[in-house]
Amino acid sequence: MTEIIDGNAVATDIRDSLTGGVETLKADGVTPGLATVLMSDDPASETYVSMKQADCEEVGIESHHVELDTDAPAEDLYDAIEDLNGDPSVHGILVQMPVPAHVDERRVLRAVDPMKDVDGFHPANVGRLVVGNDRYRPCTPHGVQKLLEAYDVETEGADAVIVGRSNIVGKPLANLLVQKRGDGNATVTVCHSRTEDLAAKTRAADVLVAAAGRPEFIDAEMVGAGATVIDVGVNRVDADTEKGYELVGDVDFESAREKAAHITPVPGGVGPMTRAMLLYNTVKAAGLQADVDVALP
Numbered sequence: 001m002t003e004i005i006d007g008n009a010v011a012t013d014i015r016d017s018l019t020g021g022v023e024t025l026k027a028d029g030v031t032p033g034l035a036t037v038l039m040s041d042d043p044a045s046e047t048y049v050s051m052k053q054a055d056c057e058e059v060g061i062e063s064h065h066v067e068l069d070t071d072a073p074a075e076d077l078y079d080a081i082e083d084l085n086g087d088p089s090v091h092g093i094l095v096q097m098p099v100p101a102h103v104d105e106r107r108v109l110r111a112v113d114p115m116k117d118v119d120g121f122h123p124a125n126v127g128r129l130v131v132g133n134d135r136y137r138p139c140t141p142h143g144v145q146k147l148l149e150a151y152d153v154e155t156e157g158a159d160a161v162i163v164g165r166s167n168i169v170g171k172p173l174a175n176l177l178v179q180k181r182g183d184g185n186a187t188v189t190v191c192h193s194r195t196e197d198l199a200a201k202t203r204a205a206d207v208l209v210a211a212a213g214r215p216e217f218i219d220a221e222m223v224g225a226g227a228t229v230i231d232v233g234v235n236r237v238d239a240d241t242e243k244g245y246e247l248v249g250d251v252d253f254e255s256a257r258e259k260a261a262h263i264t265p266v267p268g269g270v271g272p273m274t275r276a277m278l279l280y281n282t283v284k285a286a287g288l289q290a291d292v293d294v295a296l297p
């Protein structure tokens with residue numbers, strides 16, 4: 001029997017327990033604050049930012065928002081980040097990517113105070129993660145780990161195959177799963193567009209994570225019997241819907257579910273977890289900065 005991994009349910013549990021963490025902080029006089037910074041008029045980026053603000057409200061995190069014109073000088077963005085770094089009511093800073101072409105994305109990542117880097121993309125936090133001493137795990141890979149944990153999927157000794165090597169998903173997840181500890185200890189293979197015989201590698205996976213941004217390209221033929229399939233992909237494809245499109249993952253869900261023991265749907269799998277783990281990092285950040293012990297889920 002294939003078990004469908006319910007990301008909405010796991011994310012709800014995490015949010016519920018974070019609400020308790022927020023109460024602990026508030027009892028100590030600290031209201032956790034997350035600042036979103038938007039320098040884009042892309043409707044998808046605007047939607048992501050407003051979803052993050054609504055998520056904050058739900059658990060009692062105060063949201064702050066800074067918006068810059070897309071043609072504003074890059075310095076304005078760096079200055080805005082500097083101001084937020086110095087604002088004690090802001091514990092987490094999230095700069096919505098992508099930024100306009102005239103802005104140096106790497107400089108943006110470096111500009112955020114590592115203590116407030118709730119995305120976990122600052123080079124100092126990336127380095128800590130690689131050596132197994134992480135401060136803020138990037139939200140999507142952390143969400144994947146939490147899904148595996150919630151469904152008792154063992155990573156210890158497992159062959160984990162990740163399709164995709166981006167800095168936000170594939171690489172940090174590989175670095176997490178390979179760590180010498182209980183939620184790691186996997187043998188990790190990272191595949192990408194130059195990988196030879198991809199299907200042979202994905203079929204050998206006990207845990208297969210698809211993060212390539214290719215609609216439904218992993219089908220039953222690429223999945224080994226009894227594997228756990230985690231679909232990170234979110235792709236818009238034309239469809240006869242009100243919006244004119246629908247969202248599909250990187251996995252052909254209907255065929256792959258025939259082979260998998262566990263599988264995430266899209267939507268309703270990894271997506272809600274990414275959002276929940278941003279709240280997790282913000283609560284953690286507030287606890288670290290205010291020196292308050294907060295129990296995290």
Ligand SMILES: NC(=O)c1ccc[n+]([C@@H]2O[C@H](COP(=O)([O-])OP(=O)(O)OC[C@H]3O[C@@H](n4cnc5c(N)ncnc54)[C@H](OP(=O)(O)O)[C@@H]3O)[C@@H](O)[C@H]2O)c1
Nearest residue numbers: 140164165166169192193211212213232233234270271274
């Ligand atoms: N659910 C969520 O919360 C969430 C969060 C983040 C991202 N996403 C989604 O996850 C997907 C990946 O995002 P991303 O930012 O990591 O993407 P990305 O930066 O575009 O990276 C895609 C990776 O997939 C590899 N790839 C592309 N086509 C391939 C193929 N045919 N065979 C093997 N590897 C292939 C690329 O290889 P090369 O390196 O060789 O180019 C690259 O490493 C997207 O659909 C994105 O929307 C979802």
